[in-house]
Amino acid sequence: MNEAVIPSLTMVRRIKAAPAAVFEAWIRPEILARWWGPHHTMVHTAEIDARVGGNFRISLVEDSGARHTVSGTYAEIVPEQRLVFSWAWEATAELVSRVTVTFRPVPEGTEVTLVHDRFANEATATRHRRGWTESFERLAASFETAA
Template sequence: MGGRFAMLTFERQFAAPVETLWEAWTAPAARALWAPPSPTVTVEFLEADTRVGGREISLCKVDGHPDTRCEAGWLELQPALCSVNYEVISSEGITQSASLVTANFSSQGEGSRMVVTVQLSSLSEDMEYGYRQGYGAGLDNLDAVSERTMLLSRVIKAPRDVVWGAWLNPESLPKWWGPDGFSCKTKRIDLRAGGEWVFDMIGPDGTVYPNHHLYGDVKTGDRIGYTLLWGENGPKHADAWVAFEEEDGATKITLGMVFATAAEFQEAKGFGAVELGQQTLGKLARFIGAS
């Protein structure tokens, strides 16, 4: 079968600020949430490295059908401006398509705008319809995810390995985690991929807040992905990630959280989660003597 070429363009307006949209588009923990185009589809990420030269491999699973493999590679990443990646789709060892995906971002009032261009080459079958459906649904999901995403960032004047060491250390993490005046009482802690942290956060007035963190993605020195539960094995509160970036001898921390529902996001904003989160990052800076 001869190859077919198509140029596809998707334009969307988003309520979320452009910085939040960028994180939701690029952070593996967020991508895993909006990538499945429908509830009948699950997407399993086998590899995810969001940096120029990094690769992402995922399997798209539908009951009764062979898995579809997607390999993507990041060619350009200009935060909150532009990303470029290639994408190769295959099934049962047969390459179905190859494409070049360019996403351009811009601010639009308090929200943002995104234009995605896909240069698609269909190889074993005509993939244009599938791409239109898949990207259309994916961008709808991205809109919903970005609207319940909270971002916190702080530059800590310490090397990245020092900051990472204070975070991914079972002895030190409980000593600084939580807002000012809060303390942690650990039941179990294992900070490896597939590990967990079960603990109570205790407020200044003695109120106990049970927590359970499940660690899915731990990329040493670079990124942590985890899920927050309301108490041990409780309902999901949020999917979260932390990125550690070197910045002129200091370390920029970006903490992202995608709340389980838009209502939980609004509730968290209402009780001051942004300010409380910044207090937590401030405690980390003081803990390592870099406030």
Template sequence: MSENFPENRELVLDRLIEAPRHAVWRCWTEPELLVQWFTPAPWSTKSADVDLRPGGRFNTVMRDPDGNAHPNAGIYLDIVAGERLVFTDAMTEGFAPSESPFMVATLTFTDEDNATRYRAVVRHFSKESKLKHEEMGFHPGWNAAADQLEKLAKALRA
């Protein structure tokens, strides 16, 4: 990751998740787990289609409280098993450009004592898209989703 990326286009979530790294990784990479935590309540994740490889699909459909579907199509750009996921909505499967690129997200997972340091760096294509993401509730939304992730990952411990 470039250290010179403009801060005015980047949002960061850095959390300690009280669960083992392998469980947090599973929650991010297994569709049947992803749909259980990915969208902060009262929204939900209707479906997840994951092809875990560079260039593979990372598609989700979120549902708002009124039942409306919100599809999000993207691909993985880089994967280091158990340690890092990089995905974007700027392209879809087959590296086809999307009509409205918004962000590239880099997630890292590292062991910290008996927990996982979970860091999400979300880089936006413009200052305006970063501001829009903030106004949509990036920090409270991603933190609420991280709470849901932690709860599910803890349950996988056994």
């Protein structure tokens, strides 16, 4: 009997900033709003209760005006080291996936590893890869311009 393979994605990016600063960029709404989302979007609202059992809710607006809201619950928070949270888009709230982000100090700053798993299908994983890739580009750029 074959087990179904549940689609996932893993991304690694080095950010030129200390782990504490990069971690804060993920849990402080005013910082997250500067970088979160693909290039053609901006954060409209970000609500974050960064504690185990706490929730987040982020609304994005596309250049076209379309709005998308994602939310989830924090399952694990280890300051400057690890975040684990559920992930569900408001339009497809029944499709809950999981995001794990780890922060590792390296000589040039922080190595961030993101694992987003439990996708409903490969197409969903592919769309999220694009969004996370562009979000990481924006995150890295936010620290380069702040330096």
